Structure formats: structure tokens, C-alpha cells
Amino acid sequence: MNGSSLVKSESREAVLRAAQQLNYVPHAAARALITGRSRTIAVVLPDMHGEFFSELIRELDQCAHAHGQNLLVTSLHGDLAEVKQVLGLIHGQVDGVILMVPFNDARARLAPLLMTVPTVLLNAPGPINGCPAVTVDNAGGARQVVRHFLSMGYRNMVHIAGPSGNFDASERARGFRAAVKEAGLPVNRDIPGDYSERAGYLAGQLIASRSKRPRAIFAANDNMAVGCLEALTEAGVRVPEDIAVAGFDDIPIVRFTQPPLTSVHPPIAQQGVEAFEWLVKAVNRKPGEPPPSGPRERPLPTTLIVRGSTDRRAPARPSAQTDR
Amino acid sequence: MNGSSLVKSESREAVLRAAQQLNYVPHAAARALITGRSRTIAVVLPDMHGEFFSELIRELDQCAHAHGQNLLVTSLHGDLAEVKQVLGLIHGQVDGVILMVPFNDARARLAPLLMTVPTVLLNAPGPINGCPAVTVDNAGGARQVVRHFLSMGYRNMVHIAGPSGNFDASERARGFRAAVKEAGLPVNRDIPGDYSERAGYLAGQLIASRSKRPRAIFAANDNMAVGCLEALTEAGVRVPEDIAVAGFDDIPIVRFTQPPLTSVHPPIAQQGVEAFEWLVKAVNRKPGEPPPSGPRERPLPTTLIVRGSTDRRAPARPSAQTDR
DNA sequence: GTCCTAGGTGTAAACGTTTACAAGTCAGTT
DNA sequence: AACTGACTTGTAAACGTTTACACCTAGGAC
Numbered sequence A, B: 001m002n003g004s005s006l007v008k009s010e011s012r013e014a015v016l017r018a019a020q021q022l023n024y025v026p027h028a029a030a031r032a033l034i035t036g037r038s039r040t041i042a043v044v045l046p047d048m049h050g051e052f053f054s055e056l057i058r059e060l061d062q063c064a065h066a067h068g069q070n071l072l073v074t075s076l077h078g079d080l081a082e083v084k085q086v087l088g089l090i091h092g093q094v095d096g097v098i099l100m101v102p103f104n105d106a107r108a109r110l111a112p113l114l115m116t117v118p119t120v121l122l123n124a125p126g127p128i129n130g131c132p133a134v135t136v137d138n139a140g141g142a143r144q145v146v147r148h149f150l151s152m153g154y155r156n157m158v159h160i161a162g163p164s165g166n167f168d169a170s171e172r173a174r175g176f177r178a179a180v181k182e183a184g185l186p187v188n189r190d191i192p193g194d195y196s197e198r199a200g201y202l203a204g205q206l207i208a209s210r211s212k213r214p215r216a217i218f219a220a221n222d223n224m225a226v227g228c229l230e231a232l233t234e235a236g237v238r239v240p241e242d243i244a245v246a247g248f249d250d251i252p253i254v255r256f257t258q259p260p261l262t263s264v265h266p267p268i269a270q271q272g273v274e275a276f277e278w279l280v281k282a283v284n285r286k287p288g289e290p291p292p293s294g295p296r297e298r299p300l301p302t303t304l305i306v307r308g309s310t311d312r313r314a315p316a317r318p319s320a321q322t323d324r
Numbered sequence C: 001g002t003c004c005t006a007g008g009t010g011t012a013a014a015c016g017t018t019t020a021c022a023a024g025t026c027a028g029t030t
Numbered sequence D: 001a002a003c004t005g006a007c008t009t010g011t012a013a014a015c016g017t018t019t020a021c022a023c024c025t026a027g028g029a030c
Helices: A009-022 A028-035 A050-066 A082-090 A106-110 A138-151 A167-182 A197-209 A222-234 A268-284 B009-022 B028-035 B050-066 B082-090 B106-110 B138-151 B167-182 B197-209 B222-234 B268-284
Strands: A040-045 A070-075 A096-100 A119-122 A157-160 A216-219 A244-248 A262-265 A303-305 B040-045 B070-075 B096-100 B119-122 B157-160 B216-219 B244-248 B262-265 B303-305
Touching: A028 B028, A040 A050, A040 A082, A050 A070, A050 A268, A050 B050, A050 B070, A070 A082, A070 B050, A082 A096, A096 A268, A119 A268, A138 A157, A138 A167, A138 A216, A138 A244, A138 A262, A138 A303, A157 A167, A157 A197, A157 A222, A197 A216, A197 A222, A216 A222, A222 A244, B040 B050, B040 B082, B050 B070, B050 B268, B070 B082, B082 B096, B096 B268, B119 B268, B138 B157, B138 B167, B138 B216, B138 B244, B138 B262, B138 B303, B157 B167, B157 B197, B157 B222, B197 B216, B197 B222, B216 B222, B222 B244
Parallel strands: A040 A070, A040 A096, A096 A119, A157 A216, A216 A244, A244 A262, B040 B070, B040 B096, B096 B119, B157 B216, B216 B244, B244 B262
Antiparallel strands: A070 B070, A262 A303, B262 B303
């Protein structure tokens, strides 16, 4: 017995010593079978691209270590229907699930599937079946960008939208629109996009070709902002003197673009912690107890990082001397 | 019985239908206990930073899906001794292990621990206890850089080394030295580094301050190359006109530095596939059979990506129109 | 009609733990 | 010396599957 119970301390020591010698390690499956605990958390992501994924995993790995848990990572290669299959595959092998579902229709499509295992949703449009959702304040981030634009005197702004159906993207668009309207400015029609660098590039070309250009551009993610920046530069448009550009996500490369890109930094690490902590609580609660209170209802705040693409005076990229 | 055996097809159908209705899912732990197979592979990495980690995970996730396996991801937070603990935690929960151990002394320190579970080593200095090692041709990559430098007419080269004790780093240094020597050129002493951007920055400052500057710099990784580039630029050294700079890893940001950085592209995806394929074979073999032949003994070849930091004439960064 | 065979079905053991419980030991108290 | 109590130790059931095996049924051959 590796736990603690009612054995004399010396006999326990003897057992442990023997175990050491025989190279004995308890069999996880047998243990999981009888205890009903696998000490493992599943992380299910819609895809494994971008910095979001790696930073999240990194953070969750930290949490897992701290709680003595293992991390089972998997991605949804196909449809959301695959969630069912994944949850099945995972049953009995996992105590809880962290599920990222950044889709507007997540509720309708997931509701029938969630109930077997304690689950935390990431970037979902809201709690589903009592599973809490840990979200980022996308709208707030967009608002920060608009406020920054206003403070710089940029009044004619346009948004390059993310893929329709994506919850984060529509929140960013919504926040942008609301903030512009609140400022009493006319709202330009969004330029459609799909988060790809190429979409941003095309959007940039489109904007550069217009006779009436906006003063500032807010792209729904950094990928598109980078593509847009490139198109503008190629077209001879000066950034930020002629047009300012801001993105969302604060991915590593934005420090290196010419000029460096202003971007909204999402609280990914914090998200990971909140999701994990709640999950651990939910998994460990006794059958009688009520589910733990949600991991703060409100979305987690973002941070605006101002760089040269919106403000010429922004401090140069922090040199390697001090960075990190 | 979900497998196939000797039941009439209609009774099987009936069973499956009932299972569907009752929302039955087999219990993974119980199944693992009796079959001795968990359909899960562990991935153990020394740390979760950098692009290497995310690309590898992404690739392994693909492989895992293709083979109907799950992926248990964990990192070594402390010493290599933690490997033992990790392998213990994992016993019975995992059929095989992909273990990254880029340390020169891996053999000595790991040999006593490896034998319980089929294991593939990643970037290890060689096979250990019959566990094959899937490695990158670091020395070959360094050689490619030197050959490129020579073709550009750069004859006075210096290497910014990676952390001592790191296998990849020492292989890169070795390959560099060998190639320079083969070319009949004198070998400059390496500038010490630790893979950090700051170390590269300091190295760059050091080089810029020397009276006799080298014509070309090969940094052991891109991080350092980026830092070095920054220091050189700050010091008023023109790249590549005065000094050329090349890195290793081909991380995403090197496309965006000023000028874009020449770098050695490692075959990470291929590594993942080879490691996984071998592991699956090893796990599925019958007790009698011999272990499958190693996943090609020789290290996987790298690709040199020439950019503006070593060759002014290099094509500009492929535009977003065509990239990806 | 009996026997054999083939194909299908039900039963029970086993996987390696945990945990509850019964049984045992020993010292201290009356 | 016997009883009580506090500890310790051994035993057995249970977790949810798989798999081997014995059993049963039906159909064909002699």
C-alpha cells in the first residue's frame, strides 16, 4: 500500500525497500479500474496549429505536474461529431476533459454529448450542461484596440473578420463594432477573412486599392494582420503613417515584422490554470457535494501591446538584452 | 464483443444497437488491464518550449490518430532522474514511450532505467539498451551551412555554440569544425552560448567589437542567430554585406527578421513519423518475434533554407500569396 | 435413429490493484 | 490469569473487461 493507512511505519518501509529492489511499479490500469481514478486529464483541441495550442499545452503540463496528473492530448481532426468518439475512446482512461470548442453553434451540437465526464470548455460561447466555459474577453480586446486607435486620432477604422462560425472571431467583430459605435463613429463593413495570412494579404490589397482608405485596420488575428501588413507595404502604403494595423493573439513573430505589430495579448496561461484548477476540484469532489462554483463567470481580460504598426513612437522591440 | 470473433452477424448488430441506446462505452482501464494494451503512447520531452515541441506533437498526434492510439504528453521538469518516476507513473497506462533526451550523457544515465516499455529515443546520442534513436543529421546541417558560406566566398567563419552537454549542439559544432577543416581553412574558436536569444546578442556584441571580424557567423540555433543579428545591426554592421549570419531550426520568426535569416530546416515531422511507426511495430509484435529492425540507422537529413542574412540575392520572403 | 461435426452461446477465470473485514497479536488493566 | 482494547496482519471480494472452454443446438451422413 503506497498510500497511508494502518500499517506500522517500519513494515511499510520494508515493503517499499523490497518494491525498489524488485523494480516494482503499480499497474496504472488495475489501479484505475478499482479506484475509478486515472489521474489523467484529457485535452481536446480543434486543431494543433498556432501559438495558442503550444502555450496552452505548456501551461496545462505545468498544472498537471503540480497536481500529479497526466495529460492526454488529442485533436479533433474532423467534425465536431468526433467529440463523441473521442469521449468514448477516453472513457475510463481519463478523469476529466478540457475541451476547446470555439464555435458559435457549440451548445446545440455538444449538449447531447456532455455529461459522462467532468468537463471544462475553452473559448466556448457559454456553459453547456453545467460544464463551465473559461473564455477570453475577445470583445474587450477589440475594444482596447479601438480605444487605442481613438487615442491616436484614428477615426476611420475597418475590421478584417475571422471565419464565420468561430466564436472568438465573432466576439472580436462584435466588440469592435460596439466600440466604434459608442465612439459615435460610422461602422464600416467588415472585410471577410478566415484567419489565414493569405486572407489578410488579400484584404490588404483590397484596402490599398480603394480610393477612400481607412486610417486604421484591426485584423481578427495576427496571421491576417501580418499578411495585410505585407500587402500594404508592397502597395507603397506606409504603416503606421498612412494606415495603422493591429492584430490579435500576440504571436511571437509580430515582434519581428516591419514595423512590429500592435496586438492584443490573450491570457492563455491564466485560462489554462483556471480550467485545470476547476477540473481538479470537480473531479475530486465527493458524490454528495455540489459541483464547485464556476471558475469566475466573466471572460479573462486581455492586454494590448502597442508596437510600431500603430504608433511610430512606440518603444522599439525590447532588445534581447532585456527580453524574457 | 466489439472485436470480431465467432458471433452471428445479426446478434452482433443487436448488441451494438443496444449499446448505442444505453450509451454504453467500454471501460478503457478494464480493457487495458486484461489485454495489456492501452492504445496509448507517451511522449516525454525535456521541455515544452520552442517550435520543435509543437511541430513534433502535431505530427505525433496525426500518427496517433492514424493508428487509433492516444497520446500522453509530459515534460521533464527536473533532472533526468525524473525519467524513472515518469516511466513509473506511466506503467500500465501506456504501451510505448517516445523519449527525447538530447544530452551527451544520456546513455550512462538512462541505461539503468530503460527496459520496461518499448521506447524510441529522440535526438539521443545513440541507441540505448536496444531502444533505437531517431536523430537529425545535425553535423550534416552544419556542413550545409559551411558549404553555403564557401560558395558565397566567405572563408573566415565562426560558430556560436549551444549549451555544453547538449547532443544536438555538440553535433552542430562538430560538423561545423569538420567542414571548415576539410575546406583547408583555420578553425576559429567557438563563442560559447546557451541557445538563448540573449546569448546570441552578447555574442554579436562581442564579434562587432573585435578588430578582426569574421566574414560569416553560424549560430547553433535560430534564437541565438536572431539575438546576434540584432546586436550586429545595433553596432552598425551590415548583414550580409559585412557579416553573414545563419542559424539552425528554421523557426517561424526567421522569415520576418531584417534581413530574413538563413537557417537549417530540421526534418521534425519525418522524425515523428519514424519514431511512431517503429514504436507501433515494436508494441504489436508477438512475444516470440524479434524486435523490428531499427528505423533507419542514419540520422535524418536537413535542408538549408537560404535567405537574405547570408545572400543578398536570396529571393525575398515568399509572399503570403503563395506561402503555405 | 444415432452419431458426428460445425457453428453458435453461456460460463468462469483472469488481469493487478484497493478496501473492507475478519482474524490475530500483544500489552495493559482489573 | 483472564479480559479488554488498540494495533497490526491476512483474506477475499470487487472493479469491467477479454478469452478460453465447455456446452448446446441443428443439420447432415451413415
